[in-house]
Amino acid sequence: MTVHTGRHFLQIPGPTNVPDRVLRAMDMPTLDHRGPEFAELGFNVLAGSQRIFKTKQPVIIYPASGTGAWEAAIVNTLSPGDRVLMAETGQFAALWRNMAEKFKLDIELVPGDWRHGADLVQIEARLQADKAHAIKAVMVVHNETSTGCVTYPQEVRQAMDRASHPALLMVDTVSGIGSLEYEHDAWGIDVTVAGSQKGLMLPPGLGFNVISDKALAASKANSAFRSYWDWQEVINANKLGSWPYTPATNVLYGLKEAIAMLEEEGLDNVFARHKRHAAAARAATKAWGLETVCQDAHNHSPALTAVMMPEGHDADAFRKIVLENFDMSLGTGLAKWKGKIFRIGHIGHFNDLMLMGTLAGVEMGLDLAKVPHRAGGVLAAMEVLKGRDIVQMPKAAVA
Incomplete structure (x- = not known):
């Protein structure tokens, strides 16, 4: 075990x-x-x-x-x-x-x-x-x-x-x-x-x-x-x-x-957060050289990113490797997408660091599963997340 x-x-x-x-x-x-x-x-x-x-x-x-x-x-x-x-x-x-x-x-x-x-x-x-x-x-x-x-x-x-x-x-x-x-x-x-x-x-x-x-x-x-x-x-x-x-x-x-x-967060902020995380996940997917299931930019979901596996590679075998090595559950492909896709949920109670951990687990899993991909998906997602407005903390007073 x-x-x-x-x-x-x-x-x-x-x-x-x-x-x-x-x-x-x-x-x-x-x-x-x-x-x-x-x-x-x-x-x-x-x-x-x-x-x-x-x-x-x-x-x-x-x-x-x-x-x-x-x-x-x-x-x-x-x-x-x-x-x-x-x-x-x-x-x-x-x-x-x-x-x-x-x-x-x-x-x-x-x-x-x-x-x-x-x-x-x-x-x-x-x-x-x-x-x-x-x-x-x-x-x-x-x-x-x-x-x-x-x-x-x-x-x-x-x-x-x-x-x-x-x-x-x-x-x-x-x-x-x-x-x-x-x-x-x-x-x-x-x-x-x-x-x-x-x-x-x-x-x-x-x-x-x-x-x-x-x-x-x-x-x-x-x-x-x-x-x-x-x-x-x-x-x-x-x-x-x-x-x-x-x-x-x-x-x-x-x-x-x-x-x-x-x-408390504000519904508009909740929706903006989901969109930002989805954009970062799609940037990672593109950097890996993989393809999202959704083909229309107008219709991309802010709540999840579904990713196509390269021909000849089983998505569920990849998910099993991720689960066993990193204790992370990714969504399976359903019905006609069974074994062909995996789904990354970035919905609900979620933040930037949770997303980065998720994408790091995916990228390491792709490596372990020997799925053809390019490195750099995590870095691409970071660039998207860093593009948001960051609240600057006041500098400490000099003693």
Whole structure:
């Protein structure tokens, strides 16, 4: 057995590193989830979540993963046979599509190569052609963690508006919220789907739906069966700071602290930090002579960098060498990228030195695994990071 010292480097794009502050906040006795103390916590996290999602609309918080939040978005607004337009951008878009198939939705797919964001031209053309407005929802993934490509929800909304189409806009921002700019209200999003375990810096366990008035009206008119996921039951209970079933009480304590941390740093600073780290990781990748999965500079993810392995070299064998030698976990390739790529997570609770340690581990791992590459990736990343404004400490007074 390999013995490691120091802390494990968890550099997958989710679940992400949980800050000590959040862990300590969760270290609380079990609380009466029907009592006044919990109601105070409930009101706090609901209001704080509205600030993070940039919305005045209801934020539904489930004791569930992002997959549960996907299901809630579907069963509240859609019925078997309803047509939806979905974009193929990667594995998580594919999994949401698989779920939609299980609910007997009529799926119209915009194909993709898993190296770009959603094809906005095709989305607009499909909507323009739908003169009868048979398409009830457009469903896209904001930050596709299987590829490192972003689809910008506001650009999808603009395409829908140009087509004058009344479909609901549903956006999965499970790995986008808390790491990329996101504005539920201003961008005209009808259903936002999110999870706790990525940019929100929490363990898995919370799923989120944020819903527009239009989506809530669609839910009320929808006759499809749902119980656990029913928005209206949660909204009614939330008016008292409660939930219609046992909530994830201790994770909600963590959510309160995570929101405080994001707001202390300032959301704009959080987003700028992620972009800076992504730029440094891409600079390292380029210096190594390797290729990012995402091929469009406009769509590079601030939350992770997915890297192609040279032909004839197995990404999982490389990841194993990195794990065994440096106690660092890198993200695996998913589905069609299995064994072909590795993913560097730089999302959530993260700083410059953590990134430099990560990239040093990757560069040393490439060497040990005998993967063809050039040296100097770490130095290239350092140049990017040194380009930011550094706060100068005042010089000590001369005695």
